[in-house]
Amino acid sequence: MKQTISCEWKGEMAFESRLGNHTVRMDADAESGGSDSGVRPKPLLLTALAGCSGMDVAAMLSKMRQPLSFFNMQVDAETSEEHPKTYTRIELVYQFKKSDGLDESKVEKAVKLSQEKYCGVSAMLKEASDLSFRIEYLD
Incomplete structure (x- = not known):
């Protein structure tokens, strides 16, 4: 396409x-x-990463009938010192509320499927930088 x-x-x-x-x-x-x-163009790339993976995770959690009232994503990135200044490390943090009573194994499955199979932005950025992720449950 x-x-x-x-x-x-x-x-x-x-x-x-x-x-x-x-x-x-x-x-x-x-x-x-x-x-x-x-x-700025480079932070827009990080926004695309969060949006791509976030849409995957939201769709999968809905299909898994998980009660989602809050879902936030934070992207932390470090750039190289020399030009071209590229992202050398990116961490994607998926944040959910403990009070939603989510099945943590289903959340983990959805996030891993997004990162390992579905999110094309993640797949592209993994080729150029150290991309990691973690899940947080907030009070």
Whole structure:
């Protein structure tokens, strides 16, 4: 399957990309020549990782009939010192509420299936960086 996007320059360091019916604006901060009118491209990649895996996990937990009232993801990443500054380490943290009474083995299964089989963003990033994950249950 082929996918094509268009990314239009909007002046200075700003670009806008149309993705279906949505527009994503990217820009740099003033220090880098932009006006901070949009997100930075590399953190957007981390957002794509969280969204891709999060959608997998939410769908699987729903199919497993798990009572989900809270699901948050945090992505911590470290970049290289030299250019090109790439992500060298990425940790994906899946956060759930203890009070939901989730079956932890089902949560673990859903997360592992996402990371090992379904999430294409994870698969691509694993080729370029050390990608790890963990699950937290919050009070």
